[in-house]
Amino acid sequence: MVAQLDPTVVDRNTTLDTLLQTPAGRRLMTCIQCGTCAATCPYGEGMDFSPRLVINMLRRGFLDEVIQSESLLRCVACYACMAKCPRGIRLTDVLLPLVKEQTLVQQSEIPAELQKSLQNLLRYGNPMGESPRKRANWATTAGVQVPLLAQRQSNGPVEVLWFVECYTSFYARGQDNSRATAKLFDALGVDFAILGNEEKCAGDCGQLTWESGLFETLTAHNLEVFNKYRFNRIVTGDAHAFNAFRIRYPMYGLQAPVEHTTGFFARHLPQLRPLLTQRLDRRVTYHDPCCLGRAGGSYDEARALLEAIPGVKLVEMVHHRANAICCGGGGGGMWLDTYYKQKGLERLSERRVKEAIATGADVLAVACPYEVSRFEDALKVVPHDRPMVVRDVVELLAESLA
Amino acid sequence: MKPIVPKKHEPVRIGFYVCHCGTNIAGMVDVAAVAKYVATLPNVAVSRHYKYMCSDPGQELIQQDIRENRLNRIVVEACSPLLHERTFRKAAEAAGLNPFQVQMVNTREHNSWVHTDRTEATRKAMALARAAIDRVPHHKALEVKKVAINPNVLIVGGGIAGIHAALTLARAGKMVYLVEREATIGGHMAKFDKTYPTLDCAMCVLSPKMASAGSHENIHLWSYSEVSKVDGYVGNFQVTVRRKPRYIIEDLCTGCQECVDACVYREPKFADEFNLGLGKRKPVFLPFPQAIPPVTMIDPEVCLNFKRGKNPDGSHTVSDKCKKTCVEACGDRKAIDFRQTDEFKNITVGTIIMATGFKIFDAKRTPFYGYGIYPNVYNALEVERLINASGPTEGDLILRNGQRPKKVAIVHCVGSRDENTNRWCSRVCCLYSLKLAHLIKEHTDAEVYNFYIDMRTPGKGMEEFYNRIAEEGMHLIRGKVADVYPDLDDGQTGRLVVQAEDTLTNKILKIPVDMVVLGVGLEPHPDAENLRRMFNLSCSAEGWFLERHCKLAPVDTFTDGIFLAGCCQGPKDIPDSVAQAGAAAAEAMALIDKGHIEQEPNTAYILADECSGCKSCIPLCPYTAISFDETREKALINEALCKGCGTCVASCPSGSIVQNLFEDEEIFSEIRGVLAPVPA
Incomplete structure (x- = not known):
């Protein structure tokens, strides 16, 4: 067995200053410095401060040294450390993003590729900087009808709000995924619709990277759009959007059930x-x-x-x-x-x-x-x-x- | 002291005492205020607070007050009655009062330890005191009944703890029934190679004890048997033991093993349980050379003379298709009986010792260590067999691929100290891992890497042992292994990479090894839950049998007459298991040699005039203490069997069952008392 994530223990308002007063923070005090996190981290060898050391530096009051290093830029938010932690410490979803955020704030220079993508997210709602007006263009190539929620005739709620996401809307190989999903929905006779150009990136990587402000902007936008429509569930083929909807969005008011396409199709x-x-x-x-x-x-x-x-x-x-x-x-x-x-x-x-x-x-x-x-x-x-x-x-x- | 005979219509005079328990109670409860408040309540003649009521001066205080103030009821507000009810009853009795005129109020576990608001805790202490003050005037003088105790003892489990307890009792002349589920006694210890910290061979010290347990005139050794039913109570337990068919008549088998040699299977072919499947055995086999009893058994699942598979009732059908060369070889001894079935033995014992042991953690639950996936990953018990001279390789440490390992990693804390598996430290793994490191090096001269989180070596001689092993040149690496995976650069040799952080040098290590040994932790036996129910015991949240008090009654249980020994109570090493087994035997003897049990007089009785004979109480009684008097058409409670659970009292539609110490008026007064307003 390995640890299972419990979305309810994460608090949207937690900062590094308040962390140790939260239940997740008190867990940090139980760390036995066994190094499982460091040894299972795919970039553990490339870090001056492994997750284990981050915890101990935080407990001893030396966290500034960690923030000044670039160690946390190597964290790919893969949950590997958290899954095996024998003390159930919330590394990936609580501690590491908070430290990472401060790391980037303190950096004199942010890696250009990352900076560009985050700027694009804010400006265009997708990391590649594509025009938001072209977001739903792929749908014409789907080979089946892909209804837009805004154009829905029926008064009742749509069964599935399909949240398509960025790579699957703009990248050619990503669109293959979308076309396949549309075909499967169609073949199963699922009542579904997409948000089209109203949709913006769910922002999971924004949150897990550093930019909690960017994440909240995207969250606010998407929740506002969700509130315009009536739907029974959200289904998305993007594992990151699924993650954001499952863990973070409920903290901002999302109540609808969320499924990943694999879960949805497995159920059917x-x-x-x-x-x-x-x-x-x-x-x-x-x-x-x-x-x-x-x-x-x-x-x-x-x-x-x-x-x-x-x-x-x-x-x-x-x-x-x-x-x-x-x-x-x-x-x-x-x-x-x-x-x-x-x-x-x-x-x-x-x-x-x-x-x-x-x-x-x-x-x-x-x-x-x-x-x-x-x-x-x-x-x-x-x-x-x-x-x-x-x-x-x-x-x-x-x-x-x- | 002459008993105080209460005069008719003598007014109730209560002595009230609230204990400080150092700061345990006084730290959260204003004891002076409680005593002052209680002094104002009706019938209270004396109200005091005192630092330690359970101390000798505390008890003398009560006795002096009884004499000087003619007290006839005592209320002590202190800790749980589980700890000191007996103390205060005895103190009162010594001063001439009937001990059941004493009532305890638990204001420590139920109040001061669990609250943080001093004002509210003080008010709660007052309300609890008031409940007892209102109750105690209704108390009657009761008499303790004495019941004779059966001197025989049942010991469940024939590992080192059960064997040691059995021998101790047998030497003292007590008759012992030693029931073991497996075909041989010896338990886990019989599988070990050498034992820490002395490195003496496990079987060298165990086998004499096994042999004397097998031959002692005072021990009925029932191996391959299980307890199937337990009734009764301390001093008089009725136990049914199921003796499973081994298809060999124990009394006739001489242990010559000629049947094994003669079996139609020339070569051993089937996984050998004693060697954890690492070796092979025949359908007829002796579990291991020093097995006690030295009696073979037949596995009906693979023996040709049986049809494969079980019948729905668990029995096996004889096919009679085999040549039965074994029967031929047995000859006149006639010890083989293919038609053996379950045999049920009914015994009566006065006391029971549970020594049912543990199970090793199933390493498949930590899949990233590769146990069950990569053949060169072993658990520690398997390695004990591999390096044991009586094991499947006769002590030659050879891997499944036929190679002798040159590099070995030992992983500590597998399934211990982990929120995802078991939270407890299993206590023995650090030391047995050090021992295995030594033995592996001795057998193969391999490089041995021990990966540990914290090296825990408490106990006599243990730190010195750690020092000795370190000196031998082991690699002791402080870091928990996070991953074990095949060395892809190495082709098909089965070499594995062990990945861990060396937390003392801050480096990630990826060490290629030929063998990984998992230091698996100890878990409660999966059957513990069934046993708990059958024997009416309690378990801790983890599933270990719960002792009555972790420090002061470590081998007692909450069921009188049942004691604990060994790892069924929690992980422990051999010295501690043996010590605990001795303690359990002494506790059993203390009961037996007294000759009788004093029964708490909290039994129920029937008001015959009011009983309508509806019989609704009879099937509800968990102790079958209620019978029906056909001539008078009334229910009848056997006081000796009644345990005072109160089920019948609550069920009686006409309210004609009364329970001593829990009479309606006592309980209603208590409720009124606890709900009465207390000062702010």
Whole structure:
């Protein structure tokens, strides 16, 4: 067993100054300095101050030294340290983002790629700086009707508000995910609609990076849009949006149930299974997204979906489920690849695809839109004899539809 | 002292005493104010506060007041009656008062320890005192009943604790039933190779004790048996023991093992339980060479003379399809009986010692250590077998791949000190890990890495042992292992990488090793919950059997006459298990040698005139103490069986059952008292 995240113990108003007075802070006082966090951290070797030391420096009143170092820029918010912590200390969702925020505030220079992305988030509502007016353009290529909530005729609430998110709206490979999801909703006869251009990034990485102000701006916008409409549940294919909706948004008033597409389709597997008629004779290995697996406890849903596809043979990487290695994209890591390279650190996506290659799989299945581009990039540089493709679980499901 | 015979219509004169208990009570309760308030209540003749009521001067104070002020009721407001009710009853009795005229008020556990507002805690102390002051005038003089005690003892579990307790009692001339679930006694200790801190061989010290337990005239050793039912009470427990069929008649088997040699299976083929599946055995087998009783048994799941699989009732069907070479070899001894079935033995004992032991933590629950996934990851008990001369490799430490390890990592705290698995420190793992480090190095000359969080080596000779092992050149690394995974650079040799932070040098270590040993912690036995119910015990939140008092009654339970020994009460090493077993045996003997039990007179009785004979109380009594008098058509309570639970009292539709010490008027007065207004 490893720790499960309990969203209720996180408090939106906690700062480094008030942390030790909170229940999460008092847990810090129980740290036995065993170093599990440091040794399981994918960038543990690259930190002057490992999570273990961050705790002790905080307890001894030396936290300034930690903030002045760049250690926390290496945190990819993968929940690995928290999952194995024998004292149940809330590292990834409480302590580390608070320290990271101060680290960036104190830096004279922020890595340019990261700064640009965060500015884009504020200005355009997406990290790539695309025009917000083009957010829903992909829908015309879906091949099925993708209704806009604003244009909905019926008076009743829509069953599924599909929160599409940024990479899946703007990136070509991300759009594959969206098209597949639309096809699956359509095939299952799900009553769904999207927000279209009204949607802005859910902001999970803003929160887990440093920018609590940016995160609150995005949260306020999205909640205002949610409040305009009536819907029964939110479903998103973005594991990070799912994380934000599940943990942080309820602190700002979100009450609707939230599901990730893997969870939603796994729940509909009895209806979906008969529709999966195309055989896919592939050896598939599945990468657990941090925000679904360790943070959400969802390991079986995606695997159940993959195994429902005729012909698919599921194989596991050495590190899987709670022990999976992060793709390196969380906590702002998505926009720090150049910085990590400069610091001589291995890209985690490369470390991960090496494990995938070792399984002999043809397909590296993922369930988070960051991973598609990260792993496809990594496969370009990591040598491998056997061809390997990266596919989101929903893409494989859609491929198996008749 | 001559008993005080209460005169008819003598007025009630209550003595009230509130204890400071140092600052335990006085720190949160204004004891002077409580005493002053109680002095104003009706019937109170004396009201005092005193530093330690349980001390000799405290008790003398009560006795002096009884004599000088003609007190006939006593109320002591102090700690839990569990601790000192007996003390104050005895003190009052010594001054000539009937001991049941004493009432205790718990203002420590129920008040001062759990509150933080001094004013409110003081008011609560007053309200609780008032309840007792209102109740105690209704108390009657009661008599303690004496019941004879059966001198026989049941010991459940034949590990080192059970064996030691059994031998101690047997030597003192008591008759002991030693019931062991497995086919041999010896428990976990019989599986160990050597023991810390002296490094003497476990079986060298254990096997003489096992043998004498097996042959002692005062010990009925029932191995491969389980307790299936327990009734009765201290001094007189009725116990049913199920003796499971081993298909060998114990009294006829000489332990020659000719049946094993003659078995149609030439080679051992089936996983050997005693060696944790690391070795093989035949369908007929002796669990291990020094097994006690030295009697073979047949595994009906794999023996050709049985049909495979169990019948719905758990029995096995004989197929009679085998050549039965074993029966032939046994010859005139005629010890093999394929038609053996469960045998139920009914015994009566006066006391019971629970020594049911522990289970090792299942390392599959920490999947990132690779146990059950990578063949070269072992738990510590498996390694004990691998380095044991009577183990599957005859003491040669050879891995599953046939290699002798050159580098070995020992991981401490697996399934201990962890919110995600078990929160407690298992106490023995640091030391057994050091011991294994020594033995592995001795056997293989491997480099040994011990990964620990805190090195915990308390106890006599233990720190010196740690020092000795460190001197031998072990790598002692302060950091918990976070990950174990195959060394991908190493091809197919099965080499593993152990990843941990060396927290003293601030470096992440990735050490390639040939073998990983998991220092698994100790857990309550999965059956503890069933046993708890069967024996009416309490368990701690973790599932260990709960002692009556963690310091002052460490082997008693909350059920009179049942005692605890060994790891069923919590993780402990062999010396402590043996010490506790001795203590449990002494406690049992203290009861037996007294010859009788004094029963609390809180029993229920029936007002025969008012009983309508509806029988509704009879099936409700958990102690089957109520019978029905057919001629008078009235229910009848057997005082000797009644435990005073009050179930029948509450159930009686006509209110014709009364319970001593809990009469309606006593309880209603108490309720009125506690609800009465107290000064602000």
